[in-house]
Every structure is written in structure tokens, then in C-alpha cells.
Amino acid sequence: MQVVVTGGPGGGKTTALDLFRRELVHKIAVVPEAATLLFSGGITRSDNDQTLRMIQKTIFQLQKNLEEIHKRQFPDRLLVCDRGSLDGLAYWPGTESDFFKDVNSTFDYEIARYDAVIFFESAAATGHDISSNNPVRNESSEQAVQLDKKLQKIWSRHPHFYFVGTSESFVRKIMFGIMTIENVINRYHRS
Template identity: 40%
Template sequence: MKQVKIVVTGGPSGGKTTLIEGLKKDLGPHAALVPEAASILYRGGFPRLKQEAAQEHAQRAIYLIQKELEGLVADINEKSQLLVCDRGSLDGIAYWPRGESHFFKALKSSRRKELKRYDWVIHLDTASRNFYDTTNPIRTESFSEALKLNERVKKAWRDHPRRIVITQNEDFLSKMTLSLSVIRAILDGRSYEEILSELLSG
């Protein structure tokens, strides 16, 4: 049986970490989880600098780590039905200083190649100002910067044929409940159209 590969992405403080923690409890062995490459890199001491060259080195490293993590987790969890990635390779476009075309040229890839690597994309919009989390030591963006970054990440994944966008919600718990329902529906084999009409039409 083919493993279904899902990217959970979005803007800062969108709820990715909370959703992925929920998936661990909710789906157990049915879902294998790929950790966020950027968090591993920066928590390990990789310099986080603002110069263009430094940003490109960091994003190149994140891209390579991302691909290896995805391969590793898939290989050691062959029986899991879902492979859930905490961000995906195209997220790097949002952080690449010289734009999308240079990103693909530098990494010797293409939009088509990267999109084909993932079956589904779930984008969690940045939380509203009232719920924006400033306690994460890895997060350096202000709320206004986070909103801009959210739109850049959304644009990076714009052509994926099965992208679900979970918007801001007055109730953060409702947002997480909806996100979990979408992933359960994917696990159950529901189509993109069914998920849109049954879970997101309101």
C-alpha cells in the first residue's frame, strides 16, 4: 500500500506544533511524523543571521535535511499509512532572499519536482493577534512580519492540486479539531472534493 505524504505548513503561530502533537495521540502508528528541519538545525547551533548569503546557506541546509528526514522516516515506518511532514521543501521559497526562480536554480530543482513529492498540503494560517504565540524561542517574527510570511508560504504552495487552507478561527481549539478531521478524512481515503464539501464548505 502506498504511503500518503502530507505537508503541514503555514505561517508562524499557525498551530503546526499543536496539530502534530495531536496527531501523535490521535493516529498513533497510522501516521509517521517528520520533524521540522529548521528547528533541528537552529537548535543544534546553526547560525541564524540576517545577511542574504547566510539566509541562503541556512535554507540550502534546511532543504537537504528535509529531504533526508523524509526519506529516513518513510524507510523506518513502512507500515504507517500517512507520512506527515512538519513543513516541506517549498517552504524555503518564503525565506529565500533572491526569489523563487533563483531558489530552484540554486537547489537544482523545479516547482513541478517539489510539488510531486507530496500528496497533500495542509496550510494553517497564522493565528489572529489575540492568539499569536511569542514564547517560542525559535520564532523571531513580529505579528505583522508573521502575516507577510504566512502569505509567502501560501504562495510557495499555490499550484498543489490538493492543498487545504485552514484559516484563522476565533476559537483555536476549533481550528485544531477541523485540521485533525481533515487528516482523518485523508487517512480514510476521502477525495479532495469530498473534504472541501463536507468539512470546509461552511
């Protein structure tokens, strides 16, 4: 089983996953975010469309390969992915059909790879601070809102889409997110 935890920048998903990883260390395997691995490895962001396409194609393949590695290393655990293969579509400088042509896949194939999607809304969507301890995250609040909307439009097409909205209290939001992740995991561990 494979679950995606995604959302706009500054949504709290990484914080929730870090806490959850500690609680269910032997039940789940957390697949790291491919973009963070790539950008922390020396690749720099670009506004050039050709370079951006190449970066997103690389992230797409890296994400899928990381998921496959974790499936093989932890065959008895539920995979919880820090973002999924469709996240790149929100960053793509062209059309959806161009994206799927360039990555040699389809929307239906990619969305079917995941059993559920848990979406953490960006705090920027309600005007809250999105400061992060992730050094490769550099989006402004405005960019975070736009990415959040794009990502929500993409992932909400999944039949098992769970939404974790912003809250006045970050702690309450994270707790709600963790309960949502736990409910989804319990549902699939019983299946």
C-alpha cells in the same frame, strides 16, 4: 504517501500534529520540522543574504533527508511532514528561479513529492497573538503575516490544498485542523 502540514508562524500546526501523533501512532509517522532542528542545534538566524541562502539550502536538504529516513523506517505508514521542502522558498532572499537553481530542483518536482498539503493560517493574519512555546520561533506578527502570505501563495499551487483558517477559538481551529488531517489520512489510507 506523504502529506505536508504547513503555514505561517503561529498557525497551530505543531499543536495539531502533536495531538494527532498520539491518536494515530501506528498509522502515521510525523517528520519533524527541519528548521527547528537546525536552529535548536546552535545555528543562529542571519540577515546576511549569503548566510541566509546557505541556511535555507541546508534546511531544504535536511527536510528531504528526514523525509527519506522516515519513509525507510516506516514504509507502511503515511508520512505527515511538519513543513515541506518548498517552505524555504518563502524565506529565500532571491527569486524563485534562483532558489531552484541553488537547490538543484524544480517547483514541479518538489510539489509532486507530496500527495496533499494542509495549510494552517497564522493567527497573526487576523490580528491574534502568535506567542509560541517554540524557542526558535522569533517572528513578529508583521513578519508572520508576510510569511503566511508567501507560504500560502507557494503551497496553494498544489492540486490537493486544504486550508485551515484562523478562528476566534484556537481550540475550534485545532479541532478543524485535526479533522482535516484525519480526512486526508483516511482518504490516502484507503487508496
